[in-house]
Amino acid sequence: MNNMGEIVLSVRDFGVEIPTRQGILRPVDGLSLDIARGKILGVVGESGAGKSMTGNAVIGLLDPPAHVAGGEIWLNGKRIDNLNRERMRKIRGKEIGMVFQDPLTSLNPLLPIGDQLVETIMEHLPVDKKQAMEKAVAALDEVGIPAAAQRIGSYPHEFSGGMRQRVVIALALCAEPSLVIADEPTTALDVSVQAQIISLLKRMCKERGTAIMLITHDMGVIAETADEVAVMYAGRMVELGPVRDVLTSPTHPYTQGLMASTPLAAKGNKRLNQIEGAMPRLDNLPQGCAFHPRCSIAKDKCKINPAPGMDLNEGRAACWFADGTKQ
């Protein structure tokens, strides 16, 4: 990872635990990844794979009883997973911004968007109210809100969904964080607006050198924007690599299945193949590799031994037999 430039986010062997009456669940387990300045890491995986959990853990917003259990998170060379509440709060918004899925519910309906911007700016930057106001207008302008200065007093309901997501992005970026976590930022939007929002995120990222963790189900979005892709399955990362490699020649059998089931990779002429079965529930994980019951190349070893570390396949995939199955 030495040719990737300045590392903004570095997650090492990281886990999240949820204590329940049935025992401890691990929605995220043994996760390691890096994102460099100006780069976009796409995170994909089925519903329930632990993508949001990972994002929430990084920004320190896990809902109790879920909590960080082991591993390290480094942000710009500082360790942040063991900070107290107050210091973590100061990092949120200032160093890590977050964009949620639904712009219709992300904004406080009772406050003008200008007030929400100003409060965020004044919380994190040493500016007075007037300067904060100017910055707020500039932030709206930057995300492409027309006549930003006039719209500053408008309420969220006076904007369309796409415009609201732009406001949300302005809010996430107004204190110039070095990392943005975008959790399915386009899922709730009209198809016609999705591309605009994605290209906006991409533009901001390039202009400011912001690192982005882009959580999504949409392989098209990944193909267009991400530099690298992390594939998650049942809380574990199964594949990580440059976007072209992962999309065109997936290494892990799960990624292969995932690609075969997306129109993008199937290129129209092949039939779309769903992977048989469903992802196991966290309270019912199979022994060995979590994917083995659905895997076409699983051998006895996979049923007994947990999946190996990524380094077995040069950091690409967590699979015992990935090499042998490569086409």
Added chain:
Amino acid sequence: MLAFTIRRAFQSLIVLLVVGLVAFSMFNFVGDPVDNMLGQERTGADIERLRTQLGLDQPFPVQYYRFLEGAVQGNFGISYRQGRPVSDVISERIAATLELAMVSAILAIVFGVALGVFTAIRRNGWAANIIMSLSLIGVSLPTFLIGILLIYLFAVELGWLPSFGRGETVDLGWWRTGLLTESGRKAIILPAITLGLYQMTLIMRLVRSEMLEVLRQDYIRFARARGLKDRSVYFRHALKNTLVPVITVTGMQLGSIIAFAIITETVFQWPGVGLLFINAIRFVDIPVMAAYLMLISVMFVSINLVVDLLYFAIDPRLRADRSGSGK
């Protein structure tokens, strides 16, 4: 918004007319006031003179019209029992009731909201649990019992506070207040608590459940993700979003505080209109009863009107003006 206000004002007027009709009908259906006013020794001439004096010799619609005409001018005729204008009798006593109601309402709102927020934020803490359990007592004990218990404890056993009356009052010309003297302030404590306790617990439980609901919303998560302080998240973002239902209920409760002051005033011998009404019933003093009914309904109606207008002040989505909206 103007149209809405006018429509509401019109509806209020209809409500008042109906109540007025009911109040007025009492003159014809409940007992014969002349019987009550003149003792056993009366002559036919006496009766006739009194009937004319009270306007009872006129036909029904004329009587109703004259009643309304008078009511609008604050003139409700002459008290059968005291032989003085009802408006004088009421205005002597209204200050006592309004003062008691105001103090109770303020206690109920301030403590209700504060405890509601507290128990929502610390929803699993021991203090919150104790408060919630105690609040069950508050909603289930009848008012007169609370009053009697308070009198027993603070007036009889401890001797700290007086158990009846208003204490010394100061005449401000248009208002006779007990709040400016030490004994007046002491005297209002127990009745105010008695009158407001139920409303306080109601507001508290409502604020709590609304807060818990709001704290689950995306915009609260987003406010946290922007690194805002807890204080701002709880009070600026969350509490404000609970206000619409809270104000609705609080408004209705203010009305009932004034209406149910009757019980508290009886228990504490508080010289307000409630006590006056009870005595009026006993003596079938219909002008006083009618005036009291009208007074209470005017208060109910105006509180409701204020509540409706507060909605507009709080929730921008209800302000129907289209200026500044669009994409």
